[in-house]
Amino acid sequence: GENVEQHPSTLSVQEGDSAVIKCTYSDSASNYFPWYKQELGKGPQLIIDIRSNVGEKKDQRIAVTLNKTAKHFSLHITETQPEDSAVYFCAPIREGGTSYGKLTFGQGTILTVHP
């Protein structure tokens, strides 16, 4: 099965700074790389994803970069705001076959943005 590690486990930044969270995975056949954001009292919500044929994807202040050779991908948040404070999870997976959408989550990164 997939082994997933996230770093750091906690991250504290000042409003306006950038934040980067890294996810390392073990299955070289993984081809879908999503990031989820979980706010207090809510379930995780997909915020950005990337597939293995693309090296980088950006959506306003958030971006994801992928290094398939090194088997890691990262979440980048620029111009952080207090509402970005949440727990962020990565969940790399190999789509197709018998995966049936069985996500394996990292342990999560608690991001705190101080005003």
Next chain:
Amino acid sequence: ETGVTQTPRHLVMGMTNKKSLKCEQHLGHNAMYWYKQSAKKPLELMFVYSLEERVENNSVPSRFSPECPNSSHLFLHLHTLQPEDSALYLCASSQDGTNYGYTFGSGTRLTVV
């Protein structure tokens, strides 16, 4: 609302009780999932239903019993639970068992006393 609704939001039960968690999705998806989220542990996949058939049971104790009567509803029946079963139980759904449109509910916070 995400389109996946879980009830109740909070539940306190004794170890000898029987209770059920309910999940309903309004997204037209045909795969549904139960996850367990404990403090300081990664989200753990418990069960997967695809087209109303259980296709995954991740070595979950028999005191947890899932039921999927149709593609819109998923239940988790609980009986004789232990205090270590206290956690946030999350339901999710997706289309065709893929990751497309993977959507979580807000969860049920379960406390076993």
